Amino acid sequence: MTPTEKCISGTIIILLIIADTLYSIADNRKTILVTGGGGYIGSHTVVELLNRNYSVVVIDNLSNCYARNPSEKPESLKRVEDLTGRGVVFYDVDIRNTAALEKLFQIHSIDAVIHFAALKSVSESVEKPADYYENNVAGTNNLLQVMKKHKVYCIIYSSSATVYGEPEFLPLTERHPTGQKLTNPYGRSKYFTEEILKDITATNSEWRVILLRYFNPVGAHPSGSIGEDPFDIPNNLMPYISQVAVGRRSKLNIFGSDYPTKDGTGVRDFIHISDLAVGHLRALKKIFSNKFKGWKVYNLGTGKGYSVLDMVKAFERASGRRINYEFTKRRPGDISAVYADASLAKRELNWKAEKGIDEMCEDTWNWQRRNPNGYR
Ligand SMILES: NC(=O)c1ccc[n+]([C@@H]2O[C@H](COP(=O)([O-])OP(=O)(O)OC[C@H]3O[C@@H](n4cnc5c(N)ncnc54)[C@H](O)[C@@H]3O)[C@@H](O)[C@H]2O)c1
Ligand SMILES: *[C@@H]1O[C@H](CO)[C@@H](O)[C@H](O)[C@H]1NC(C)=O
Ligand SMILES: *[C@@H]1O[C@H](CO)[C@@H](O)[C@H](O)[C@H]1NC(C)=O
Numbered sequence: 001m002t003p004t005e006k007c008i009s010g011t012i013i014i015l016l017i018i019a020d021t022l023y024s025i026a027d028n029r030k031t032i033l034v035t036g037g038g039g040y041i042g043s044h045t046v047v048e049l050l051n052r053n054y055s056v057v058v059i060d061n062l063s064n065c066y067a068r069n070p071s072e073k074p075e076s077l078k079r080v081e082d083l084t085g086r087g088v089v090f091y092d093v094d095i096r097n098t099a100a101l102e103k104l105f106q107i108h109s110i111d112a113v114i115h116f117a118a119l120k121s122v123s124e125s126v127e128k129p130a131d132y133y134e135n136n137v138a139g140t141n142n143l144l145q146v147m148k149k150h151k152v153y154c155i156i157y158s159s160s161a162t163v164y165g166e167p168e169f170l171p172l173t174e175r176h177p178t179g180q181k182l183t184n185p186y187g188r189s190k191y192f193t194e195e196i197l198k199d200i201t202a203t204n205s206e207w208r209v210i211l212l213r214y215f216n217p218v219g220a221h222p223s224g225s226i227g228e229d230p231f232d233i234p235n236n237l238m239p240y241i242s243q244v245a246v247g248r249r250s251k252l253n254i255f256g257s258d259y260p261t262k263d264g265t266g267v268r269d270f271i272h273i274s275d276l277a278v279g280h281l282r283a284l285k286k287i288f289s290n291k292f293k294g295w296k297v298y299n300l301g302t303g304k305g306y307s308v309l310d311m312v313k314a315f316e317r318a319s320g321r322r323i324n325y326e327f328t329k330r331r332p333g334d335i336s337a338v339y340a341d342a343s344l345a346k347r348e349l350n351w352k353a354e355k356g357i358d359e360m361c362e363d364t365w366n367w368q369r370r371n372p373n374g375y376r
Pocket of ligand 2: 051053
């Protein structure tokens with residue numbers, strides 16, 4: 001290269017760096033609406049959003065997160081504000097409330113929605129299927145109608161590995177069939193919602209949709225000030241184990257000891273909540289990129305399967321306490337082993353889970369020990 005050429009190419013590189021920096025600053029000034037942001041995954045994701053300078057508006061109807069009284073922010077979000085030193089705008093709004101949503105979209109100029117709000121108990125969904133369809137499917141459809149009216153076309157949706165049903169092969173790739181042999185209305189509500197989201201992109205090319213299929217989120221923010229705080233008896237393994245460790249429950253029931261796995265207990269892909277939260281940030285980056293069109297789906301898991309007994313042992317190591325447990329019969333609808341192929345997210349989102357089961361258990365224990373009764 002001649003000196004002039006060198007100078008030109010140097011200038012171009014510098015201009016590109018400046019453009020890139022300006023673009024990412026502008027990106028972080030974006031306003032994100034987080035539905036269900038007072039809950040477990042939502043609150044941890046809001047931490048990551050605020051740490052990257054996004055403006056955050058949360059709606060949550062407080063059905064599964066604690067607020068001292070309904071006119072106040074949920075306790076989880078107050079702690080998020082303390083942790084990050086930044087503020088969150090909060091509304092006690094239900095995703096099914098069209099008028100309230102309309103008002104919110106008029107007040108705030110929203111760039112994208114991260115949609116967590118849903119009912120999520122498998123067993124409750126068997127007893128109250130209509131509530132699940134009403135809240136998870138009709139509620140989402142309502143949100144989409146309002147978004148469209150206000151020309152907000154970017155949405156990241158909390159889906160679940162349950163949409164794969166009984167695995168035909170492992171690890172589960174995004175190409176594994178979905179919607180077949182689903183054993184409960186919760187799983188179907190996630191599947192139907194995914195289909196709605198895919199359909200809308202087919203009729204209107206403005207929509208940008210990312211479906212994130214979570215495996216089993218566990219753990220807590222390393223500070224121990226936010227974590228999972230189920231209102232009822234926990235449906236999931238980790239909060240149950242940690243409530244046994246802290247003395248709130250006498251023993252853990254392990255459903256099934258005769259699965260075709262290494263120790264007979266079920267195998268799952270547990271993912272640290274902070275890794276999962278960061279996955280949403282990478283998805284946002286992707287959805288805002290110029291090239292993005294239509295819909296995309298990504299598994300968010302570690303790609304490793306651990307058994308229930310592995311987790312019990314890891315929790316005993318982390319807490320220094322013994323976990324009493326008892327084997328009981330299999331739960332109808334439970335699957336023996338589920339774990340992800342997470343390589344697509346690695347390739348396309350530049351995302352990979354970093355934390356292993358010891359950190360998951362240490363952080364769960366840290367949260368539980370500091371907050372034996374959750375946020376109350
Ligand atoms: N936790 C998991 O194991 C898991 C796994 C896969 C997918 N998901 C999905 O991730 C999302 C978040 O899960 P989570 O574990 O944080 O649950 P969560 O219950 O802690 O959070 C959901 C929040 O949504 C709120 N909410 C419920 N219905 C609402 C409504 N109609 N209007 C407004 N707010 C409402 C609740 O009050 C709660 O704070 C859900 O969509 C869930 O289906 C969770
Ligand atoms: C966020 O903003 C602060 C100033 O308010 C700045 O110091 C920090 O570098 C920003 N962080 C990111 C990730 O942009
Ligand atoms: C919030 O939504 C859930 C899910 O539909 C519903 O069961 C609950 O009654 C609502 N809670 C409030 C306080 O409106």
